[in-house]
Amino acid sequence: MTKEVEQTHILIVDDDPIILKVVSGFLEKKGYGLLRAKNAEEALDLLSEHEVDLIILDHYMEPGMTGLEMLKALRQDDDPVAVIMLTGADDRQVIIDSMQAGAQDFILKNSGVEFLLKLDQSVIRALHVGDLERKIAKSHQALQDQAQFLQTIIDAVPTPIYYKGTDQKILGCNKAMADFIEQPIYEIVGQKIDGLYPAEISEKLQQHDATLMDEGGELLTELAVQRSDGEHHILSHKARYRNAEGESGIVGAVVDITERKLYENELRLAQTVFETTSEAIIVTDLQNGIQAVNPSFTRVTGYSEEEVIGKDPGFLSSGRQDKEFYHNMWMQLCEKGRWQGEIWNRRKNGDLYAEWLSISAVHDETGKITQYVAVFSDITKRKKAEELIRHQANFDALTNLPNRNLFLDRLSRSMVRAKRNGTQVALMFLDLDRFKSVNDTLGHNIGDALLQETAQRLLGCVRETDTVSRLGGDEFTVIIPDIKHTYDIEKVSMKVLHELSQTFSIEGHDIFLSASVGITVYPDDGVELEALMRNADTAMYQAKEAGRNSFRFFTPEMNAKAHEQMILERDLRQAIEHKEFCVHYQPVIEVTTGQVTSCEALVRWNHPQKGLTAPGYFISAAEETGLIDEIGTQVLEEVCKQIHQWKKVPEMKAVRVAVNLSPHQLRNENLVQDLQTMMTKHGVEAGQLSLEITETLVMQDPQGTAVLLDEIRKLGIKIYLDDFGTGYSSLNYLKRFSFDVLKVDRSFIMDVHENEGDAALVEAIIVMAHKLGIKVVAEGVETIEQQKFIIEQKCDLIQGFYYSKPLSAEDMYDYCRSTTA
Template identity: 40%
Template sequence: MPDGQIKWVNEFHQTIYDATGEPVFSQGTVQDISTQKQMELTLDQRIFELNERVKELNCLNQLADLQQDSSRSLENFFDQAVHYLPPAWNHPELVSARIVFNGKKYQSGECPNHAHKMCAPIILDDKQCGEIEIFHQQTIPEHHEAAGNPFLAEEYRLLDTVAHQISQHAAHKKAQDTVHLYASVFEHSGESILIIDPQSRIIAANAAFYKLTGYTQKDVLFQDAKSLLFEESTSKQYQELLKALYTENFWQGEISTRHQNGLLHVVWLSVSGIRDQHNKIEYYIASFTDITEYRAAIDKINYLAHHDTLTDLPNRFALIERLDQAMSIAKRNQEKIAVMFIDLDRFKPINDTLGHHIGDQLLIQVAKRLKFSVRNSDIVARLGGDEFVVALLELENSNRVFNVADKILRNLGQPYNLEEHTVHSSPSIGIALFPDDGDHVEILMKNADTAMYHAKSQDRNNYKFFETAMNDESQERQVLEQEMHSALARNEFILFYQPKIDIETSRVYGVEALLRWQHPVKDLIPPSLFVPLAEESGLILPLGEWVLRNACRQLVEWRSQGIKNIQFSINLSQRQLRQPNFSKLIASIIDAEKIDPAFLEFEITESMVMSDPQSTLQSLKLLHDIGVKISLDDFGTGYSSISYLKQFPIDCIKLDRSYVKDIGTDPNDATICAGTITLASNLGLDVVAEGVETETQYNYLKRLNCSKIQGYHFCKPLPAEETKTYIKNFNLAYLPSVKPKHQANILIIDDDKFTCHFHADILENLGYIPKTAMDPIEGLELLRQNPGLYEFVMLDMLMPKMSGVDMINEIRTINPLIPIAIISGHKADAIRKTLKPKEKEYNLLYGINYFIIEKPIKIESLKILLSKIFP
């Protein structure tokens, strides 16, 4: 321009052509865009200044925040001097300060946990710097610089774009830092790690893996993981790994992998699959922990647990395990096994006179000579002391047994040079053959031991084969087994009954049915001699059914003769319990004899439970559903878990006589008894102490709150007629002598059939007229039918269909004055507390027309209560 100004224009023109196509003239317009161009230059300058401010003030985070929150106006953003606190603070936060903008001073905002003020204002009309004094959580003030520069509102979009770029830069930087962190963890981890692609190629390994295996990157990268890590012998394990990764996306286990030098290492391998957003495998992460030393230690412990430390021979535990396996194979292949029980002659004098170290050397030499006398496939073991066992396997006949026995006699009979001593010893050998002399390890070894003692008792330095004639008991067993088959048909078996006493009520509450064999020649034969034979021969099933039917018939007969509410306990064998449809047999007997199943109790042993817990559980549930009681006999002598007491439908446990025997003298037995009684009480189970033979035992158990006992102290097992007489005399002796002045009708409402009848029996013997109802609805109906008939009601506080409180309300509605006795297993104070709010409404006067009886009911307490109601 003439005045020196520069103008920016936007020119638009169009050329006009004639008919021949020649240009004639040009026409168009010129637009002045100087103002627009100046604004663009100004914006470019603003962008440059903005980038400079970003560098100077390190405000990446603030601008990124602005981009993320586009609803915040540019003016609001710069109305606050925003500052990012120093990294030394544990929790850096954004704070505000006072500023001056367009000549107006802004006051400091209130920020939680902060106090701040301006030392020099920040003027945003032009680029200015100021100072902010900040107090954080009442600490010493810190001084920070702040700077500002004005932006126009229309520049917001440009600023937003810049902030977005800055945010992307920050995110990229953060991602780089994260990747670097993960890479550092991968590389410096003490655990060996591999990254494997879906084709089983190793694409990365960390330093720990190279150190563990001795391989280099050249050996590992892009190699097949299976070939590198798994031995051919573990291909099955590799297939299991693949299956687990496919189904569960994870596998872990112990594998053996080979070091670069050829040595095997035992490692614990964990493999996880990493999947993409489409659930496809991207790669696998495998981590290794070297457990070679740990595995060696475990193997050493297992070896010591199975071997004798002196001779390095298998010990008793390993012998039984290996012999059991060998017997299974021999049975399948129809082969024989010879078990030789070997005892050294004169070992004790040698050990005592020459010293234990000489005795130990002798045992070591004997072990070596025994191993030399047999094949590698045979078993040589030391049981302890000077007892050894040799098992000859894969025998087709007995010829090799004779040859080996002679060889052992010769080898062990040679002199032993031990230090400066020459020692002479010889063996005594007992031999038992499988399956001729036993089909179980314990039986076979026992018979071999018996044969050894026969060899030792004769000439020594010889061997004897087991014969049944060696053992009178064995001969007797054979005779008994033969006679027992015809004894049942000849009615030689009878039932004896041993009374069981309730300590609280001092009454006979039940009996245990015990089988006896009335032999025509040998008189009474105890069950310990013939029941095991019955189990082995299968005769236990018809014999057990005979016991069940006759015990039930006896129960019915006694009841008709006035012996009521007596519970019959019957022992069950394992074969009976495993018998198909056994519960149906029991139900049919109960129906045929028309007896109440609540008065039947079946006793089982711990060993029966442990032999097959699941099958036993199912059988017991079926029996319990019929209504019979279940008792666990010989409690504490086996290995059953206490948890079975909760899982199985058990009503009672019997404290074994082995603990009762020394309860007054052995603190351990006393502690076991006390703990068992407490445990049973907490689980709501009855406890019967069996084998009580003395007054001391009885008194001690009474102090321990044992409620029921059984034993010779009160009564030995008796025939049925004598038992009936004993029960009558015993129970009458403990009944109160005072009879009521008139026969009162008493209603008993209790859902426990046995308890209901038991209380009725006591009241009947006291001279009252009891009426029982085992359902609350039934009991109330009896009361409604004849409200004036009953003079006293006894009811259980906890019954199905209706609560105790509702029962009392209904009774009071029918008969407002009738006395009520509440029977409860809880303390009287707790029941009173429950009923206290209702006493006035229900006309309950404690001790006058309502009473509380704690279970178990004592006859003396009941007598006192009845004397108050019927004075």
């Protein structure tokens, strides 16, 4: 028994048990695998559970479905199993019906021995035929599957694809082709090209097809095709193919290049703009290296494209913009993707030029920056024109001084700044005396030259921060901001009058002029601009009425005060020259002993008219004019002399003298050397001289002061911190500068017996100083109550009118002698 027979399964269906038994027994001996059924319904149930290679089917069965009906049912379900029909009747029509229904063979049951022989032959034949049919069906199915797979692939391709046979009819296409043609696939298949495109296009394509069919190869053609959504540009790509039978055909693809054509047109347009625009263009990469420039760039900068490719545009920089400018520019570029503004650069020939620059970032489809494009135009001529217009609008054409327009703006700004800073602004109106007479006599050319020279002289009288303006004719103004003292205004006014009274030599003419000046001050005289101008004008006419070649303040009080300050400065200079300053000494009492251990040297001025005057009258003016240095030197000289004289007197030998140092003196680079020289000259020993400085003085230059005080201390001079509590009162400075003595300011002492706050502060200062090893002097003690309080707080030293006012050297000696008696 062969393996193939063992694996063959046959279903026998017959309602006759004898036939079923005979056929089954015969085939079983042949080695076939068998299934048996008495009717069609039972057979169909078996088929639903088992696969068989052959069915031997009785034609007529009852009850139920006949064999012919079962055969038809199987074929209707596309079941290809081989079937041999059995029948007991020799009916030709039955045979025909069975064969038409799909039976492989037909056998009569009453054939006797021949029946089994025929059955054997029929089974072998039917199985062979069935096997062939299955293989053919399987091969056909494989071809169908492959065709379907290829069609699926073609449909998945987004490019329209089609193929044609020898007769030029389309055999198939993909969905993309149907979408492009705007027809369903079933309508496209079977058509020729002239059914898809207009005549002028189809004729051209048919010529290409004929060439391909004859010569083979491939062709690429660009065409414009009209669709419902407008004109499309396509590339038609075709090639000849041959099928298995050797027949030729054409396969083609249609590429829609409409967007590419639009992009090419836009690119061409952009290139034209790039090449022809009057604005210069630079394209850089992310590292700011130049990738491209246009001809206008070369025209503006003078650099050719070859000279700049790969360079950083920074080589154009003029240096006018600082690093912060470029930092802010790149910050805005990174945050917003664009920047624009005015910038100055340098041409190849070295000339500077102004440009209006716009920089934009270029992004790819993901939003990532890929490049930067800078577009700029040369605005140098426009800037010069604007500057000329601005200058003409704000400056006098004759003198080049600010005109009325700019004068009003600067005066307004000065007033705003003065209000904010708490300072003053002086406004001077100036009119040339007898100018009209000169102008009428010598002519306008001489008059104009005279006005120009006047302008230059006025500029030489003021600071750079001041403003000299010409309002018209021979009227000038001067704005002096940040005024601290009224006599500063008077100094400027006197300088102006002096300069303008000097001879003017113009074109061979010696001209003598004078001026009248009116002065007003903001905010003292007014806070409105118009009021100040009116006041200054009024004061100027008052000056003219007073005899010309003079100045007048708007208010008599201010005029008197400014004059007084000028006189004070003059008198101070004379006082220094004539040595009119003397020194008085105020005793400092040691609390524990009640004895005078030191004194403070206080300057006095023996004024020729006013007599002996205290420093409150002149010290501020001396400091502001810088005369305090010379006064301080005279005081130190006098003190050293006095110390030398007192060394000879037992009662005065141990009395230390403290001298105040001003800020000006402390800034003197030769202070230490001068002190040493003076002490050596007069025989002043270490411990006999002390210096007093204020908290404010220390704060002005802590580091420099620390170095200076260390140098002074090396001379044996003790350092006092004066007026403690009125300034910054920093504990850090107390520790850092190692003061020997701390003086509590009189403002804290005067109310200690009535004000608990002042009392607490004084107590705290004393305790703190003692903790730091610093002695304390209570200044300004004037009453018994104050004295008792200070003593109770264990203060070291007391100074004040309670004990003594400042005394002359002789009286100081008498006081010390009386306290030791």
